[in-house]
Amino acid sequence: MSENPLRDAIAEAIHDNETILFMKGTPEAPACGFSARVAAALQSLEVPFAAVDILPDPRIRQELSELSNWPTIPQLFVKGELIGGSDIIMEMYESGELAQTLGVEQPSGAPEAAPAGADPAPAPLGIENRLS
Amino acid sequence: MPTVEDIKQRIETGIPGARADVEDWTGGGDHFRATVVSGAFAGKSRIEQHRMVYAIFGEEIGGPIHALSLTTRAEEA
Numbered sequence: 001m002s003e004n005p006l007r008d009a010i011a012e013a014i015h016d017n018e019t020i021l022f023m024k025g026t027p028e029a030p031a032c033g034f035s036a037r038v039a040a041a042l043q044s045l046e047v048p049f050a051a052v053d054i055l056p057d058p059r060i061r062q063e064l065s066e067l068s069n070w071p072t073i074p075q076l077f078v079k080g081e082l083i084g085g086s087d088i089i090m091e092m093y094e095s096g097e098l099a100q101t102l103g104v105e106q107p108s109g110a111p112e113a114a115p116a117g118a119d120p121a122p123a124p125l126g127i128e129n130r131l132s
Numbered sequence: 133m134p135t136v137e138d139i140k141q142r143i144e145t146g147i148p149g150a151r152a153d154v155e156d157w158t159g160g161g162d163h164f165r166a167t168v169v170s171g172a173f174a175g176k177s178r179i180e181q182h183r184m185v186y187a188i189f190g191e192e193i194g195g196p197i198h199a200l201s202l203t204t205r206a207e208e209a
Contacts, residue, residue, distance in 0.1 A: 034199065034201075061194075069183060070179075070183070070186075071186050071193040071194055072186070072193060072194065072199070072200075082179060083179075084178065084179060084182075085182070086201070087182070087201050087202050087203065088178050088179065088182065091178075091203070
């Protein structure tokens with residue numbers, strides 16, 4: 001282990017929680033539209049997930065980003081692996097791939113019926129819904 | 133403050149053969165959205181593709197560029 005207790009604690013949290021979301025704010029009170037949308041997507045899939053608010057201490061974000069080699073928040077890890085930030089997660093949510101990754105059923109109804117989280121922009125959800 | 137054109141050029145210079153469409157998401161000059169298509173993405177996961185774009189901007193992401201929303205593709209769909 002490194003001589004970096006905070007980074008070790010982050011690594012441990014990622015290891016110990018099958019699904020863990022690092023976000024700004026909390027799922028109940030997200031502090032950023034991107035975090036809000038990912039948290040809402042997870043909630044709509046009804047999967048239990050751990051959520052870590054990175055805002056209280058700027059070092060959390062710094063250590064997390066160095067650990068994950070990913071610069072932005074939110075970051076979703078499943079089974080210890082970084083699945084994506086908000087763009088990838090929302091793309092996966094809309095395609096049904098996220099439900100598959102999490103081993104749950106995609107709820108019925110149109111994808112656009114889902115995350116009603118605060119959007120950072122007036123652009124509608126799902127505008128980037130391109131399957132590659 | 134970076135402009136849409138700056139960001140487009142830096143992506144296209146930074147990734148071989150990339151074509152980038154960039155828009156200023158909020159009109160505020162700090163939340164951008166980019167669609168990037170490049171053969172250099174072939175065989176790479178989405179995570180790796182996004183990392184390649186983020187790497188061009190380094191510390192600016194989260195700094196002057198508050199958000200850079202990405203859609204990446206190896207080729208035109």
